[in-house]
Amino acid sequence: MTTAPDLSTNLGGIQLRNPVLTASGTFGYGTEFAPFMDLRRIGGFVAKSLTLEPRHGNPPPRIVETPAGMLNAISLENVGVHAFVEEKLPEIPEGVPVIASVFGTEIELYAEVCRRLDGAPKVVGIEVNASCPHVKSGGSEFGQDPAVLARLTRAVRRATSLPLFVKLSPNVTDIAEMARVCEGEGADGIAAINTLKALVVDVETRRPSLSNGLGGLSGPAIRPVALRMVWQCARAVGIPVCGIGGICTAEDAIQFLLCGAAAVQVGTANFLNPMAAVEVAEGIGEYCARHGVERVSDLVGVVEFPGL
Amino acid sequence: MDRPLRVDSEVISNAAEGGANWRLVLRIAEGWPETQPGQFLMLSPGRRGRVERYDPLLPRPMAIFRARRTGGETAVEVLYKVVGRGTSLLADARPGDEVRLVGPLGRGFPEPSPGERLILVGGGTGVASLFELARRSSGRARVSVLLGARTAADLMGRADFESLDVDLQVATDDGSDGTEGLVTELLEREIARGGAARVYACGPTPMMRRAAEITGAAGLPCLVSLENRMACGFGVCLGCAVPRSDEGYHLVCRDGPVFESGDLSWEGLP
Numbered sequence: 001m002t003t004a005p006d007l008s009t010n011l012g013g014i015q016l017r018n019p020v021l022t023a024s025g026t027f028g029y030g031t032e033f034a035p036f037m038d039l040r041r042i043g044g045f046v047a048k049s050l051t052l053e054p055r056h057g058n059p060p061p062r063i064v065e066t067p068a069g070m071l072n073a074i075s076l077e078n079v080g081v082h083a084f085v086e087e088k089l090p091e092i093p094e095g096v097p098v099i100a101s102v103f104g105t106e107i108e109l110y111a112e113v114c115r116r117l118d119g120a121p122k123v124v125g126i127e128v129n130a131s132c133p134h135v136k137s138g139g140s141e142f143g144q145d146p147a148v149l150a151r152l153t154r155a156v157r158r159a160t161s162l163p164l165f166v167k168l169s170p171n172v173t174d175i176a177e178m179a180r181v182c183e184g185e186g187a188d189g190i191a192a193i194n195t196l197k198a199l200v201v202d203v204e205t206r207r208p209s210l211s212n213g214l215g216g217l218s219g220p221a222i223r224p225v226a227l228r229m230v231w232q233c234a235r236a237v238g239i240p241v242c243g244i245g246g247i248c249t250a251e252d253a254i255q256f257l258l259c260g261a262a263a264v265q266v267g268t269a270n271f272l273n274p275m276a277a278v279e280v281a282e283g284i285g286e287y288c289a290r291h292g293v294e295r296v297s298d299l300v301g302v303v304e305f306p307g308l
Numbered sequence: 309m310d311r312p313l314r315v316d317s318e319v320i321s322n323a324a325e326g327g328a329n330w331r332l333v334l335r336i337a338e339g340w341p342e343t344q345p346g347q348f349l350m351l352s353p354g355r356r357g358r359v360e361r362y363d364p365l366l367p368r369p370m371a372i373f374r375a376r377r378t379g380g381e382t383a384v385e386v387l388y389k390v391v392g393r394g395t396s397l398l399a400d401a402r403p404g405d406e407v408r409l410v411g412p413l414g415r416g417f418p419e420p421s422p423g424e425r426l427i428l429v430g431g432g433t434g435v436a437s438l439f440e441l442a443r444r445s446s447g448r449a450r451v452s453v454l455l456g457a458r459t460a461a462d463l464m465g466r467a468d469f470e471s472l473d474v475d476l477q478v479a480t481d482d483g484s485d486g487t488e489g490l491v492t493e494l495l496e497r498e499i500a501r502g503g504a505a506r507v508y509a510c511g512p513t514p515m516m517r518r519a520a521e522i523t524g525a526a527g528l529p530c531l532v533s534l535e536n537r538m539a540c541g542f543g544v545c546l547g548c549a550v551p552r553s554d555e556g557y558h559l560v561c562r563d564g565p566v567f568e569s570g571d572l573s574w575e576g577l578p
Contacts, residue, residue: 077546274542
């Protein structure tokens, strides 16, 4: 092969230079990574989830390590959508696509955050964090009830003209059904998966290790579960799926592409290796070159499954 | 502040120093920024060179004991205690191995004014955060260093501090080195001698809480350097939050690890 592989990716109407994004809540507002990488070398990033008003988050302890993973209960500490638009966005270099993650305790609050992001420079898409506890449903996640998820997707669809992704909760029986619901309500893509609800107990104190009790499990520990769910989603819908869950290396990311993800997000790996996303993007290019793959999109969904 | 690096550093030496104490010296070939006393780094305990290891997953925050530049390269020294799986793996690193780190990180101790009287209070692994401050201040300020440990064998870096031109005092729980008792009792005694002083403390939370009480009662300024669980070290995981004295949280990694004691809500510290 003489020419470099084409890594450009169209993700639900967003044109990316490569299929590697970074996951919300693991990449701050982007500028924190400027010492370690040129942000233009990744496809883009999903910013920390935004609420209408700033949130302080949970008291410590907020994180605990688990085998090949970690549990967190940050409770979506964030600067609020106003400060994001006024203070954070201007600091992000030109040419770096930003997907804004939105979040609320009621459907109307999600929609209002979307409206506030309308026309914001550098914001190329919206990702709806459906793992938030829904106050009116007694605290279960928006993404755990297909009817609630449908209402949420419909409301944010009306509130924004930007490409719209719904980030699914894995804490469900049938994630494919949830993906179909979002597609039916006009989402441009699916992001999967969010963290798995989990628990660690300190046997000395006989209390949960996190102040919040339960937390969200992330990291390589969840990757095979995430891959299975992404594969199920990709088979269920025609809109693109962005694969997330424990991706640390290019090999990890390529598994997701082969199973039908049009793009991936690197999450927890950013904490232990602030250059992880760039290395994943470069590694995908090397894999394509080594295997004579001209376009990275040629890898998407080509996994050969016995009996299917 | 200079930009931190992510780098695979070469182990120059890694040796036990009695008790659970170990000293790791790493060579960074180029680009290590000027280090401020009190800054830290994140060390991946299990990764060696290109061989990844995801269990344990997270890097460990460690104080930079000392960073010495020779030509373009820098020797970075870390004192640690083998207490769990991560530090046990770190103790397995041999000279020539490559250990991944990110640093230098955080906001360190402010420089003392010429002629100022400093009282440095260190306990446990917190001792490591204070050495560079003591070394750089010893010529220009009047420095007392008060070190505490359970036993003589647990005390970290004693010989290093002895080599400095400082007033060194030691307290151990069992009296096997220095005074029998708590290092904060040495602090009370030192403050009782009167006069203005600035106190810098690093150690277990109960020790720093007591140092904050003692200095608060005496009307003296007190800076503390906090240790905390953290996943990243540069302000994105939000795991190292500690409650502010007003409302909301500081991040130990980004806003600290050094804080004015009055800026923290001591009841809520983990």
